[in-house]
Amino acid sequence: MALPQSNQDSTRIVANGKNNYTIPLILVTSLFFLWGLANSLNGTLVKQFQTALDLQRWQANIVETAFYFGYFVMALPAGVVMRKYGYKAGILLGLILYAAGAFLFYPAAEVREYSFFLLALFMIASGIAFLETAANLYVTVLGDPAKGDFRLNFAQSFNGMSIILGPVIGGLFIFSEKEYSREALAAMPIAESEAIRAAHASSVQTPYLLVGAVVTFVAILFAITKMPELKSEKEKESSISISDLLKHKHLVLGIIAQFLNVGAQVTLWGNFVDLKLDYAPDTNLWIVEKIYQISSSMSATQMASFHASFAFILFLIGRFLGTFLMGKFKSSLILGFYAVGAVVSLIVAMVGGGITAVIAIMFVYFCQSIMFPTIFALSCKNLGEGSKLASSLIIMSIVGGAIVPPLAASLFKVNTNVALAIPLICFSYIVFYAFKGSEIKEHA
Secondary structure (H helix, E strand, C coil), X not given: CCCCCXXXXXXXXXXXXXXXXXXXXXXXXXXXXXXXXXXXXXXXXXXXXXXXXXXXXXXXXXHHXXXXXXXXXXXXXXXXXXXXXXXXXXXXXXXXXXXXXXXXXXXXXHHCCHHHHHHHXXXXXXXXXXXXXXXXXXXXXXXXXXXXXXXXXXXXXXXXXXXXXXXXXXXXXXXXXXXXXXXXXXHCCHHHHHHHHHHHXXXXXXXXXXXXXXXXXXXXXXXXXXXXXXXXXXXXXXXXXXXXXXXXXXXXXXXXXXXXXXXXXHHHHHHHHHHHHHHCCCCCCHHHHHHHCCCCCCCHHHHHHHHHHHHHHHHHHHHHHHHHHHCCCCHHHHHXXXXXXXXXXXXXXXXXXXXXXXXXXXXXXXXXXXXXXXXXXXXXXXXXXXXXXXXXXXXXXXXXXHHHHHHHHHCCCCCHHHHHHHHHXXXXXXXXXXXXXXCCCCCC
């Protein structure tokens, strides 16, 4: 998730060092790609672990709990570390944690211990918390201040491209062409079913080893590259407390909105493959078949993964369109219309079923595209020097991605439509926040 630049200018940021920021900017931009990839791979894991580790769907969704709890735990410590030791140190620590978590996938797959995988995911997310805290501010000051917004939007486009790649990696290198239901595996001799589960577990080893190697390489580049340090001239003077900030109603309601937004987003991202298999296991969209060259030899799960990748293409299109529209209309208005679109799309999915439901859920990705950065910006608006502390609180609300998905997944055993009611409720609240809750009112 890429965080937006705060629109506050009361705290001036200064970059010290040489004026040639090209190499540092390239390196910082690569971070946006890396954390987007980790986020989008989680949906593949939710599906794969159901077979590899013999988990029910709600249990597999604890993948998201471990991952997003890492954001929650490390949001404030990341800010403390960077204020004390600098942004480069924070980025290096984040990359080390990310790489270590990715490398832990190899032994975790060998022993097939779910808790081991969850620890690895927690470490990856902890590292990403450091990277997000640093990169979104860093990229805005590496160069001409007047072009800071452009640099941030450019960097965020790499985040959008990497989330498209995650499901493709899952479809090509993790999911098997031959599928087994839990019932079929239970009916097999133990030795045979265990061999199949072991093979499914080991399929995640190579992709995550490669991710770990790339992250390590980027860490080495950061270590040997001279990075301009950032400092806030007024940061130490600020005496704003959390209790002071919580008097701002639009911030409090925004924290709730972000909690629900991330919860709904992760619920859909993590369960899209299963949703595709629930609603239309044997039907594919022609455009997806053309783009991804789907063949009859592929399993239904692989095909569903490619549909997830196409949904992320819609996500990226939605972000570009939303950014364009915000140059002409109020951001709260655009957020409101996008949120209404998400609500309507989910209702269509629940009523329509079949491939219609799949298309509707994919359109929800389009509608969600602007929600995280827009809610973030609206929540921090007019907070002055308190915007940085407020941003940490909003980052902590990402814990919604740890709490909401298992709750929604536990309802799949009742009915798929019942499970979708959870993100429907989340988006309904965001409609309220966009049109009413985001209004700035004087506090007592």
